[in-house]
Amino acid sequence: MTSNEINIKEFKKINLEGGYLIDGFPSVGFSSAIATESMIHTSQFELGGVIDSETFPPISVIKNGKPNYPSRIFVNEDLKVGVFSSYLNLDQSLHRQVSDAMLQWAKTHKIKLIVSSVAIKSDKENSEMMGVGSTDSARKK
Helix, strand or coil: CCCCCCEEEECCCCCCCCCEEEEECCCCCCHHHHHHHHHHHHCCCEEEEEEECCCCCCCCEEECCEEECCEEEEEECCCCEEEEEECCCCCHHHHHHHHHHHHHHHHHCCCCEEEECCCCCCCCCCCCCCCCCCCHHHHHC
């Protein structure tokens, strides 16, 4: 692995063809990481792989007394959903490499839509939710 390479190691054969990929890397704060963690624990996802790089901080997340990679891939093949879940707040210099790895993984697994969430601070009491799509079909969803 070169110094800025993002490495994805799968633990099992994964079939998510035509499904969705949820980007659970933290953006502003940890709201996306918390939301994906909640989804993983309530919808029977299983660990499908890990995401690692020599540029990631050398830390582990301890779960049930065992060390785990801080960036993992969870899958629910019945729902056709994969989740890139991470506790790492990445330096901006790594965003492109991680997004490229995510896109390549999605193409390999024939994912039809990637969903990312970003919290935006608002002074309004009743904030609205909005979405942005990179393709016409994504904007229609």
